[in-house]
Amino acid sequence: MPRELIALHAQDLSSFSKTLRQALSQHLSGSTTPQAPSHLSLMNMLARAAGHRNLQALKAAALSSPSTPSLQAPAQAAPARGPRHPGLSEAADRALRQFDAQGRLARWPAKRQVQRHVLWGLWLHFDSRRIYTEPEVNEVINKQHCFGDHCTLRRELVEMRLLERWDGGRQYRKLAARPDAELLPLLRELRERAAPGR
Numbered sequence: 001m002p003r004e005l006i007a008l009h010a011q012d013l014s015s016f017s018k019t020l021r022q023a024l025s026q027h028l029s030g031s032t033t034p035q036a037p038s039h040l041s042l043m044n045m046l047a048r049a050a051g052h053r054n055l056q057a058l059k060a061a062a063l064s065s066p067s068t069p070s071l072q073a074p075a076q077a078a079p080a081r082g083p084r085h086p087g088l089s090e091a092a093d094r095a096l097r098q099f100d101a102q103g104r105l106a107r108w109p110a111k112r113q114v115q116r117h118v119l120w121g122l123w124l125h126f127d128s129r130r131i132y133t134e135p136e137v138n139e140v141i142n143k144q145h146c147f148g149d150h151c152t153l154r155r156e157l158v159e160m161r162l163l164e165r166w167d168g169g170r171q172y173r174k175l176a177a178r179p180d181a182e183l184l185p186l187l188r189e190l191r192e193r194a195a196p197g198r
Contacts, residue, residue, distance in 0.1 A: 017049075019049040019146065024037070024045065051102070051104060053102075087185045088186055092182055094117075095114050103144070104144050105153075108147060119153070119157055121186070122140075123162040123177065124187060124191065131173055132172040134154075134169060137163070138150045141153050161177065162174070
């Protein structure tokens with residue numbers, strides 16, 4: 001039977017390596033008898049490190065664009081100044097560029113204003129009607145970013161008063177924050193990117 005070839009594209013090798021190392025570390029520390037992950041588990045880890053939900057999502061992406069690993073041009077190819085997305089302020093546009101086509105945060109921006117904007121994009125994925133444990137918060141964040149630093153993102157969400165933490169950091173809740181009008185088009189675009197079946 002011929003082997004199925006699946007292209008794997010990582011936009012940032014450093015982020016890919018960190019995410020893969022973290023997944024392998026979690027796998028090994030979560031077992032009483034540490035052993036290498038199975039073939040399928042390792043393939044899922046590789047797919048997640050490249051920014052896909054799992055191996056199936058990677059296969060689906062490869063089928064939708066068989067000739068190229070990504071239809072999007074690299075971020076460096078875009079113009080250096082001014083908004084690239086109609087309807088967004090320059091800061092919101094810079095924030096949008098930090099997210100991939102599925103609405104996951106691909107990198108942590110250097111500028112504080114842009115950091116604040118991208119945190120609103122993560123805030124969208126929490127349910128205000130429920131209480132989260134710290135591992136549940138980490139799980140939501142890990143599904144929505146690609147560079148393997150949920151601790152920084154969790155801390156920033158709390159410091160920005162988008163999440164509330166209590167009980168010694170064991171419980172979290174999404175706060176009913178109100179984004180500025182400047183952020184609404186950014187959040188709308190991120191919701192569309194994250195919509196199932198897109």
